Amino acid sequence: MNFTRRLFLKHTVAAGAGFFSIFKKKAHAQDHQPVTNELQVGCLVDTTLCIGCRQCEKACNLNNEMPKPEVPFTDKSVFREMRRPTENALTVVNEYVGNPSQDQPQRANTYTKVQCMHCLDPSCVSACIVGALTRTKDGAVVYNPVICLGCRYCMVACPFQIPAYEYEDALTPLVQKCEFCADFSQGTGADPSCAKACPTEAILFGKRTELLELARERISKRPDRYIDRIYGENEVGGTAWLYLAGRSLEEIDLLELPGDAPPRLTEKIQHTIFRFGAIPLAIYGALGAVMWHVNRKQDSEQDMEGDQNE
Amino acid sequence: MNSHGTERIRKPLFTPGTYILLTLMGIGFSFGLTRMFAGLSAVTNLDNFFPWGIWIAVDVACGVALAAGGFTTAAFVEIFGKHKFKPLLRPAILTAWLGYAMVAIGLMFDLGRFWNIWRPLFNWQGNSGLFEVAMCVMAYLTVLTIEMSPSFLEGFKERIDQNKAGSKLLQHLEKPLLVIHRAVKVVLPIFILAGVVLSFMHQSSLGTIILIAPTKIHSLWFTPLLPLLFLMSAVMVGFPMVFIESLVASKVFGRISEMHLLEKMAKLVPWFIGLYGLVKFGDLVVRFNSIDFIGNPVYTITFVIEILAGVVLPFFLFTRSWVRRSRSLLFFSSLLVIFGLVLNRINVYLVAYDPPFATSKYFPSIGEIFFTVGMVATIMFLYRIVVTFFPVVQRCTCGECAARYKREEEQRKNALSTPWIRIIQGLALAMLLVFVLFYTFVHKQALAGTSSAFNWANKVTPVKNAPVELSPSPHLFRPEGYANLYMLDNEILNTATDFYEPVRFTHRTHDVVTDGNCGVCHHRFSMSEEDRIGENVKEFHMDFDVRIANAPCGSCHDMEDIYVQKCSTCHWLPGEPDDRNRLGLKGAYHQQCIGCHEGQPNAQRAPVDCLSCHHPYTPDHDALVQLSQDPDIQEVTSSCLSCHDSVGQDILHSAHWTWQGHSPSIRGHEHDVSLGRKTVFNNCSLAMGSDNVTCAQCHIGFGWNDEGFDFTDPQKIDCLVCHDTTQTYRKGKGGLPLESIDLVQVAASVGRPSRSNCGLCHFNSGGGANFKHGDLEPILADAPDDFDVHMGRYNLRCQDCHTTYQHHIAGESLASPAVEGRVQCVQCHGSAPHGISGMLSRHLDDHTRSVGCETCHIPFIAKETPTRVSVDFSRAGQDLAPEYDELGNSTYDKKIGSQKWAKNLIPEYLWYDGTREAHMIGDKIDPSDIVDLNRPLGERIDPSARIYPFKAHTAVQPFDTEQSTLVVLRFEESFWDHYDWNQAISEGMSRIGLEYSGSYDFVETRMYISIHHEVAPTRETLGCxxxxxxxxxxxxxxxxxxxxxxxxxxxxxxxxxxxxxxxxxxxxxxxxxxxxxxxxxxxxxx
Structure with a gap:
């Protein structure tokens, strides 16, 4: 036969190189850096001011058109158990025994609001298989239900254990998490509904850089009230939501987390392996070369055998 | 390349084995079907903490890893040229192909929105390890299909040749089948190479994806080397999977054992295992200090089992030649490797996964387990089908068969001429090129800033709730006077809290609490409109050596003249750019209020719950109340109770329902709980009990016609009389609503009681407008500003002072014993309320020790409607013409007797310490003197007594001369019919079960009614x-x-x-x- 295996293998290797070179570009394109630009919005939650009125939960419920809960928002019996955000409540307030700070001895309980922290370098965004979770230019982590597969990898990825899932829905379940009221605030600069509703202004909405300054100012002005730490400043690469506390963070369920964003590790691995398509191409090339070499040897042996036979 | 050739299994498809497989599949897919109809929650144990279960850890992660036999064997045979192992290749590829197909099918059940499974093709997300896996799996599944296609094509060809079922149809395709077969053959190398590389990529990426959660994965398993370990373990398990598959197949199908091949391949296995073990061990050593080895024994045990049983033991077994030669031992050792790998994947994905806040650990449900078993059974059954209908296993080597296969081979070889082969190869390359270009094009879209390749995949985000433009209020100073009460009603406050009525801030009370130190709240002041920061009040006073905390502001300032600016002058929106630390108005109010309230010792006086200050608006009941066309009042009450059940129970214990209760202020009856209208006398309508039908008009129930009324039945409550907001509701005999009332409309517009609701009874007590009280006139329902400062100027509702708790309403009447709480001026105004009155303030505050507030502040009562001051029942029944005074009030009525009225009445003043007497039915009287029915107690030397205003009401009423007791008589259906005193008295007395001697006379009685309403404005209060x-x-x-x-x-x-x-x-x-x-x-x- 005139067609030679050798020639074809050459084509094969070339085609494979072309195929895998796409990974190079892809890796380059998606390799984003954590953004802390001046557009980044945020919220500052001052746990020493929160009174556990649950108005933020109510405002969130109404604004996001969630189903009405069985227990009304004025009922404080919900504090008996620790709650986490669910598919029907994107934010919840938890109660902890003990005064929020040492200079508030009259207050018996501390309250902490829980919602999506809107990381600057979000694990869920890095994890999402189709990019259904994205960061807006303001830094809100938003969800696009149209393209979501429902793989729930974002829930695995989230270090704060925030995204919730509509397991009851058979065909069109959604991942539910706080979207910073981005639908409402995008481009308008409006506060998220919880911040707007908070009666004590324990939730303050603004530019993250300014909020950080504000938080530092509060800490330096009232060292007896606040512990010297802004939760969310550095946790997992920084979060848009910042917390001020007057007592140990662990006691009020603010997780101790590393300063490195988890996506830095996974994306580094991904982009190291697939940068310039080098490693897949090298494997492809090496295997192709072995295949070519081995088969040429066997071909020539066969040819020789064939010649002899003829 | 198919130099060895393959053939079909010629055994019946349906055996007991396949029936078992079918049963397992049936059970598994029935659970799968349930998931499709009822959702994941119905079948799985997944929750928000554990979003991934065994459907991912086993079906996907293990499934992919166990399919590694495909690419390892392909590489071994085709790339490294070990062609003598070719008989093992097609079964291995088939196993891998089925494995991957099942991964895809299994994912259709696990993915919530499985119908979107094609999305990764268009929505690229290169940062996601899972995306890498998805793309590679899709590509590799295609590659495997191409690698498998010769089998299928050969199978169809054989069908045609042997004239089997369907051959007629297939005959037309004979030529294309041959062509395609040839075409696949000539492009196969490109795909075999791609398959191996793709496998490397996604096998490792399966390890990468779990690295996204470093804080959730236990340190025993969490290592950056996880991708490498996953790849190496997949390679390690590839050959053992082929061994198992081959050994089982040869046993089940009764074919020649392929041990001679397996034995040789098995020599390589210890290298793979050893390499994997070495890397794993090295990783442990490097990370030794950061690993928590014994923190959780479960982790330690599973880890040790995984290493010992899955790596160390099989390593030693595979190194022994006697193990490799023995079918059973080879089988066992291979199983160990597979077990180790499965355990590893389960460990990494499930056991080591330890999410924060989770209260329980995940364990697969029955449904999850059976579905997984069903999937495995499906793979086995499909394998069985494919090998039965298509040539997969090594062919027979007898001469006849060999000749046939050789003939077929020739036939295929001649299907395509060389130019055609070139063209096909060119097309394959072009296809790849187009794919690469397409990929690049799609990717450029992603580069543009979105991960979605197509605009139609992006959602449109509507902008709702555009923010209301709010500008700071003008620098308004207090327009007039120092107010007692402020409405905290402001557009800032109302943007988010429009569910509540404006807060009524009792300014004067708070003034008292702060000892007159206004600076506690008014902490800054500014002198110009532009200055929204101002000066600190405290520091400003320090400049003059004045410590403002030491004395009330009023001690220096004449508060009538001083100006205080509004809170909203400075406080407006939170975080305004000029001073980000300045609180917004809402925050300023709440932080100030709550911060102070929380520090107060009396939680009742300084409540911290929201509803104590904010009253929610009543929702529109139009849609909530479902009534028939023409309902009766009973139906309305049932409808109310269907939602407000507990309220019904509250009402049953309230004094408005029972008309009796605690009487702590009645001397001698302080601990009684059963005094009420039925047990005491009043001289307006004599005593309750004899005329229920009339009296019940003012009862908050209906149907109280006689003694048989059931006071424990909430269905008899008349909700509407208090909660009607249409002001059309009126009660008639027995407390039933008048016929003309549109109950549907009234029920649809219920709300908080207004003054007219309370006034319906309380303005008309004693028989008509202002008959009894004197200070409760119908005009108060809509009072002019200065008529009553509370109800006029500040428009307070009754319940703002008469605070209610579970429908128990505070307040006390001298005419009625039951008390459910006191209302006192000091509750709002404090005990030193005159602090701002300049020179007089100290003298006036001194007065409060001896004089009740009402004494000076209510100079007159009955300012609009005359009130009755006396009645002479003894003249009733005489056939005289009705008489009227100059104000139009009846001074003689045959039914009542003669009456006297007064307008702008000056009250009587008496010492009163809060206690009083009460004349019970049956109490003895002294007929020689005027009889006091409810004399207020207290005297000058009693320090707790103060001078209060009262309205005195005298009556001449009948008494029993023999027993010296006041008597009741029956007016309705008795006295007013025949005007016979004796008969009316005996009927009345018998109705309440008392003796009547038969002889009566008349005695003068006096009743006092305390005065609390119609408080005049400051300038109209009494002068010294x-x-x-x-x-x-x-x-x-x-x-x-x-x-x-x-x-x-x-x-x-x-x-x-x-x-x-x-x-x-x-x-x-x-x-x-x-x-x-x-x-x-x-x-x-x-």
Whole structure:
């Protein structure tokens, strides 16, 4: 036969190189850096001011058109158990025994609001298989239900254990998490509904850089009230939501987390392996070369055998 | 390349084995079907903490890893040229192909929105390890299909050749089948290479994806080397999977064992295992210090099992040649490797996954397990089908068969001429090129800033709730006077809290709490409109050496003249750019209020719950109340109770329902709980009990016609009488609503009770408008500003002072014993309320120790509607013409007798310490004197007593001369029919179960009614000289000659034309206390 295996293998290797070179570009394109630009919005939650009125939960419920809960928002019996955000409540307030700070001895309980922290370098965004979770230019982590597969990898990825899932829905379940009221605030600069509703202004909405300054100012002005730490400043690469506390963070369920964003590790691995398509191409090339070499040897042996036979 | 050739299994498809597989599949897919109809929650144990279960860890992660036999064998045979192992290749590829197909099918059940599974093709997300996996799996599944296609094509060809079922149809395709077969053959190398590389990529990426959660994965398994370990373990398990598959197949199908091949391949396995073990061990050593080895014994045990049973033991077994030669031992060792790998994947994905806040650990449900078993059974069954219908296993080597296969081979070889082969190869390359270009094009879209390749995949985000433009309020100073009460009603506050009525801030009370230190709240002031930061009040005073905390502001400032600016001058929106630390108005109010309230010792006086200050608006009941076309009142009540069940129970215990209750202020009955209207006398309508039908018009129930009324039945509650907001609801006989009332409309517009609701009974008590009280006139329902400052100027509802708790309403009437809480002026105004009245303030506050607030602040009652001051029942029944006074009030009525009325009545003043007497039915009287029915107690020497205003109401009413007791009589259906006193009395007495001697006479009785309403504005309150003699009101007597004689306006008489109101002699003073000295202190210079 005139067609030679050798020639074809050459084509094969070339085609494979072309195929895998796409990974190079892809890796380059998606390799984003954590953004802390001046557009980044945020919220500052001052746990020493929160009174556990649950108005933020109510405002969130109404604004996001969630189903009405069985227990009304004025009922404080919900504090008996620790709650986490669910598919029907994107934010919840938890109660902890003990005064929020040492200079508030009259207050018996501390309250902490829980919602999506809107990381600057979000694990869920890095994890999402189709990019259904994205960061807006303001830094809100938003969800696009149209393209979501429902793989729930974002829930695995989230270090704060925030995204919730509509397991009851058979065909069109959604991942539910706080979207910073981005639908409402995008481009308008409006506060998220919880911040707007908070009666004590324990939730303050603004530019993250300014909020950080504000938080530092509060800490330096009232060292007896606040512990010297802004939760969310550095946790997992920084979060848009910042917390001020007057007592140990662990006691009020603010997780101790590393300063490195988890996506830095996974994306580094991904982009190291697939940068310039080098490693897949090298494997492809090496295997192709072995295949070519081995088969040429066997071909020539066969040819020789064939010649002899003829 | 198919130099060895393959053939079909020629055994019946349906055996007991396949029936078992079918059963397992049936069970598994029935669970899968349930998931499709009822959702994941119905079948799985997944929750928000554990989003991935065994459907991912086993079906996907293990499934992919166990399919590694495909690419390892392909590489071994085709790339490294070990062609003599070719018989093992097709079964291995088939196993991998089925494995991957099942991964895809299994994912259709696990993915919530499985119909979107094609999305990764268009929505690229290169950062996601899972995306890498998805793309590679899709590509590799295609590659495997191409690698498998010769089998299928050969199978169809054989069908045609042997004239089997369907061959007629297939005959037309004979030529294309041959062509395609040839075409696949000539492009196969490109795909075999791609398959291996793709496998490397996604096998490792399966390890990468779990690295996204470093804080959730236990340190025993979490290592950056996880991708490498996953890849190596997949390679390690590839050959053992082929061994298992081959050994089982040869056993089940009864074919020649391929041990001679397996034995040789098995020699390589220890290298793979050893390499994997080495890397794993090295990783442990490097990370030794950061690993928590014994923190959780479960982790330690599973880890040790995974290493010992899955790596170490099989490593040693595979190194032994006697193991490799033995079928059973090879089988066992291979199983160990597979077990180790499965355990590893389960460990990494499930066991080591330890999410924060989770209260329980995930364990697969029955449904999850059976579905997984069903998937495995499906793979096995499909394998069985494919090998039965298509040539997969090594072919027969007999001469006849060999000749046939050789013939077929030739036939295929000639299917395509060389130019055609070139063209096909070119097309394959072009296809790849187009794919690459397409990929690049799609990717450029992603580069543009979105991960979605196509615009139609992006959602449109609507902008809702555009923010309301709010500008700071003008720099408004207080327009007039120092107000007692502020409405905290502001557009800032109302943007988010429009569910609530504006807060009524009782300014004066808070003034008292802060000891007159206004600076507690008004902490800054500014002098210009532009200055929204101002100056600190405290620091400003320090400049003058004044510590504002030491004395009330009023001690220096005349509060009538000082201006205080609005809170909203500075506080507006939170975080405004000019001073980000300045609180917004809402935050300022709440932080100030709550911060202070929380520090107060009396939680009732300083509540911290939201609803104590904010009253929610009543929702529109139009849609909530479902009534029939023409409902009766009973149906309305049932409808109310269907939602407000507990309220019904509250009502049953309230005094408005029982008309009896605690009587803590009745001397001698302090601990009674059963005194009520039915047990005491009043002289307006005599006593309750004899005329229920009339009396029940004012009961908050209906149907109280006789003694049989069930006071424990909430269905008899008349909700509408208090909660009607249409002001059309009226009650008739027996408490039933009048026929003309549109109950549907009334029920649809229920709300908080207004003054007219309460007034329906309380403005009309005693038989008509203002008959009894004197200070409760119908005009109060819509009072002019100065008629009553509370109800007029501040538009307070009754319940703002008469605070309610579970429908128990605070307040006390001298005419009725039951008390459910006290209402006192000091609750809002504090105990030193005159702090801002300049020079007079101290003298006025001194007065509060001896004089009730009402005494000065309610100069007159019955200002609009005359009130009845006396009635003579003894004249009733005479056939006289009705008489009227100049105001149009009836002075003689045959039914009642003669009556006297007064307008602008000056009250009577008595000492009152909060307790009183009560004349019970059956109490003895002294007929020689006027009988006091409810005399207020207290006297001058009693420090807790103060002088209060009262309205006295006298009556001449019948009594039993024999027993010396007051009697009740029946008016309705008795006296008014025949005007026979004896008969009416005996009927009345018998109805309440008392004896009547038969002889009666008349005695004069007196009843006092306390005065609390119709509080006049400040300038209309009594002046000093209205009670004291003008000569006694002077400053010099105490302050000496340095004081001038210029007295404040209120030192003179405010009502010079009115009669002198205070009779100090009668109150127990020797003379005017301004001259002779008060009871609690002695005037030093009297």
């Amino acid at each position: 000289a209205d009670c004291h003699s003008q000569s006694a009101v002077t400053c010099r007597r105490c302050h000496g000659q340095e004081m001038g004689e210029e007295l404040p306006a209120h030192a003179y008489r405010i009502y010079p034309d009115a009669q002198k109101r205070m009779d100090f002699q009668k109150l127990g003073y020797q003379g005017d206390p301004a001259l002779v000295g008060g009871r609690l202190y002695i005037n030093p210079k009297r």
